[in-house]
Amino acid sequence: MPGSQNLLHAVARIDQTPFEIDILNLTHDGRGVGRRADGSANADKTVFVSGALPGERVVAQQTARQRSFDEARTLTVLRASADRVTPRCAHFGTCGGCALQHLDEAQQIHAKQRVLLENLERIGHVVPGRVLAPLTDAAWGYRRKGRLSVRRVEKKDKTLVGFREQDPRFVADLSECHTVIPQIGGKIAALAALIDGLDARRDIPQIEFIAGDDTVALVFRNLVPLGEGDRARLVDFAQAHSFAVFLQPGGIDSVHALWPEHPRLAFRMPAWDIELQFRPLDFIQVNAGLNQGMIASALELLDAQPDDRVLDLFCGLGNFTLPLARGVRAVVGVEGEAGLVQRARGNAAHNGVANAEFHAADLAQDLRSQAWMREGFERLLLDPPRSGADAVLRQLPLKGLKRIVYVSCHPASLARDAGYLVNERGWKLRAAGVMDMFPHTAHVESIAMFEPG
Template identity: 70%
Template sequence: MARLDRTPFQIQILDLSHDGRGVARLPDGKAVFVAGALPGETVLAEPTARSRRFDEARTLEVLEAAPDRVAPRCPHFGTCGGCVLQHLAEDKQILAKQQVLLENLERIGKVAPDQVLPPLTAASWGYRRKGRFSVRRVNKKDKTLVGFREQDPRFVAELRECHTVIPEIGMKIQALAELVDGLQAREHIPQIEFIAGDDAIALTVRHLMPLGEADRAALAAFGREQGFAIFLQPKGIDSVHPLEGEAPALSFRLPQWDVELAFEPLDFIQVNGRLNASMIARTLELLDLRPEHRVLDLFCGLGNFTLPLARQVREVVGVEGDAGLVARARANAQRNGLGNAQFFAADLTQDQRGTPWMRQGFDRLLLDPPRSGADEVLKQLPLQDIGTIVYVSCHPGSLARDAGFLVHERGYSLVSAGVMDMFPHTAHVESIALFRR
């Protein structure tokens, strides 16, 4: 294989890619994606990879800056892969994401919304209440690294701080790295997950060998000193347990609907608490609910949408593939006194046509699928009686594909769509779409 020529070159940036890199064209017309560059800029770039269809590069120097360029807040920007848009003004970040959504809808789904919803935004710093740090002992540096992956995902970024993670965690990363480096098991800890409720923060330490008494004592002392509940995970998800004593209750409240949701340390919750509340409010508004309605909430998780829905309609049915989440959703409904919320565990990628919940009639449908989308379940659902569908998406490509199906094969109109900034400063696009028959 020919060695990559890393000679720097000057180039003008034409566009922004879906993953936050600048897009340029070489003299022969070949596309090149340039990390750290913005549309309208001229940069000096260094080649980093070459393929038949496109090249990749990174910005060495900005020769002519775009007016939308800002100074990144984080000292690790450009190395850490957690954020890729800190150099772009916040109001332009969300517009770039809106453009990604609209282009996906047009290119993949061959659809366009009648109305583009105003973007939903919330605090853009210190918002991330759930995440996973990679851990790696680097003997050459004689230190343990704790952080997100670098832009080259083979490496763990050496972080001192993170400004998108809640400050209680984001400003303690160096202390966490020093803690792990002092453990006897430091080479056998691959990751640490964090999650924050309204009243408690939990760290879950994955360890590939049993922890000795000295390590357990060090972890316990760190938890007490920093105010973290420490959990251990020696094997799979079911092996998670508190390091000592009884685990504190983890939960978050949604005061607008008088609902509190309890969760476990590795459960899925929306990472941005403030944006989550705004997203629920917009979703319920778009569903155009009436007290007599029955609503089907697919991929319902812990009941993040289901329980607020139950406050407004006659009955809501939540369906989720993770049986543990379903059990906790049922407990959450009971805890909140919501007897009109039913929950079922079902793999929504498989045939569900014989299941009782599928045969029940519904007035409204809410979907909040994973990145893979909802195409399998949409093909099975008896949609003829459901006049309104709201689709919450974490991946614009799968939303666009499913929107094309609903519009071109099931007779719906794409009434409106818009973006929600669940992950500011990253290229992640969260969106919402309203379909009506």
Template identity: 80%
Template sequence: MAGSPPPVRTVARSDPTPIPLDILDLSHDGRGVARWPAGHAHAGKTVFVAGALPGERVLARQTARSRSFDEAATVEVLQASPDRVPPRCPHFGTCGGCALQHLAEDRQIHAKQRVLLENLERIGKVVPGEVLPPLTDAAWGYRRKGRFSVRRVEKKDRTVVGFREQDPRFVADLSECHTVIPRIGTRIAALAALIDGLKARREIPQVEFIAGDDTVALVFRHLAPLDEADRAALVAFAREHDFAVFLQPGGVDSVHPLWPQDPQLAFTLPEWNVVLHFRPLDFIQVNRGLNEKMIARALALLEPQADERVLDLFCGLGNFTLPLARLAREVVGVEGDAGLVRRARENAAHNALGNVEFHAADLAQDLGGHPWMRGGFDRLLLDPPRSGADGVLRQLSLKGLKRIVYVSCHPGSLARDAGFLVHERGWTLRAAGVMDMFPHTAHVESIALFEPGRG
């Protein structure tokens, strides 16, 4: 894939006349990359084309213009790529939840692998010794956590519920979603009808959903108090569709159950005999099947031994930490969210794991005062946010570590940190690969293995 355009653009007046374009590449956000042809006022300038694939010739209409690139949308495919497939979802092309449904599933993951390898080479100036086989799982009905936007549209005289459109000013009017778990994805229209019947329908801006093994929860954000009739309607909907319903009148800490009284949210990692309990707004990995495969690969790459001490940074609820505790002598998990740390400790106790401890720390700040920083470790696993792990890696003593496994949700920050480990700390990038946590989107999840020495 070629480089993506910057996230912020300057939009100027666009030419509405459709123009034939030859698509040269695929951008990091899933759009085709072309150049305006000879004779165009901006001939040679890069244009990103929504709905187009490499090797295609399309008729495209310009939608936005900026100094360094233009944007366009496909009006008609004149010559299709052999990798093009019919999108399953009727909302594809409008809804911003997916970017790659028109690309064959086996080609999507290879495109994401290109993103990772290009970032490693371009940003980090590193090449992995081995490219790991891509990890994939179910491509449909996998999304167990997400957020729907809600908007009352007076022109339609109804409430729409969905993800943001490709133009994020608007909410996609969804009737269904094939990437969301079926218990949610098939009930979006019913959810919209529910909200539209509430007195507070204009006061509900979003509904979050999250699923454990047995319970699916909906969290209704509301900007004004709900009267008894509205609360009763929500309870009736929950009973009918077997949902747990939570209300959120304010910040994250205001979330509380409406029905049932004490719903339990949890998922199992059967290979390690671990159960993880969570709250409805907690971070959990979106794709259950891929998450289990990811943990298995991370632990296989890390190779923790029964007499060793392991550090797990950005540990969250203990998604990696608790399986690690089944294998190592001692595991230390560190996380910036104090609420997640509390629940990680509860999960350790629930699973009767006495060889694991959790600490709260902002891993982007000065960590010199934290006692766990002075402890010796044999192996390191880290799963940072999109910003990466630059701050903690520059402070952490890597002496004595035998392996580092880095799980990443952003190939650019992984590439930057890989360059630091290799070129400034003297480590070797032994292996790297991609994992399709979000099929049909341009999101790239990846994993990398580092070992001491330059090989």
């Protein structure tokens, strides 16, 4: 096959001879950046080096070749940065779940702040009036939601359970994970042994986990119906380790409880006397402690008054909506996924919140037919996905709004949308800062506050 021949030819061209390189900077995904100066054919070419930090000199080995840059991995650190620390996890460098365990925690958040500010200036051509102090919480054992890949490796007669490796074609062979909650992170080897003992071990490609305050749930994606023996083994495991177990034989709607019959998933936000109930595949913020700090920060920046009406876009289960409702006249939450809207309404009723209403709408589409678009609001809060809020911001009647607070999981889309608000709509970016929702990873979560010009 011509395509396969071309691929083999490209791989053959990679020179795997180790080389020395000075690291000058850090990329947005946590790799070191340098230029080769060794007289080779690749001299002066930009190289992205995993496992290397600014100020270091390392011995690296090329792993991929592109027209304008090369990729490499660190073999030996010849001159270490003062910010280098020993990674806690033995799997760091192979597992793709983390990118920054070798960097001091305080420097990780500073690096993320630099990414945010550089994106705002380069993409949005905006500079915040004030840089907020970074928002942080526990750096280990924080991840309460995630997806573990499963792969049966016949050559090793072994079942692997873990995150994807840095090369995403492979599943990392994990024995533990220090970033996920301990109830999961310390039981990965036990999960691998469990699946290896199932008749259907070749037909379970993933396990999703999610944790409430009192219950940790596992969702096993089963590509074939499970026999009674396998179901009994899963129930025994759940009972032994205090898990709730769900099966997912098809799409999201196929998820159902195996044991116990009616698991209860919920987490509390005591500062607002709110409890959010959710289903095992729902989106919740992965870092419980940081989430509560983020809500408090967002509400402080929004500065909503008791007589205000607030619009909360991309509201999900009501993570911001219901705490907001405790202090204002009314809140309208809008979310694209109908199931989340239904559960947000249920959460409002569960918490006795009568001044919050929820609507389902695709916020990337034409919204002119939506009645809530024509209602007056004093404050706007947005928490969009990685794609940002460009489409809805261009449709919203912004006149009359006193403040906008934008919670972002992707600095580039925030920068683009900030540029629109500031440079096309005349708003001012009063404050922006980062939140370390995912310590030891390169994910940059941030928050920004705008006021009319």
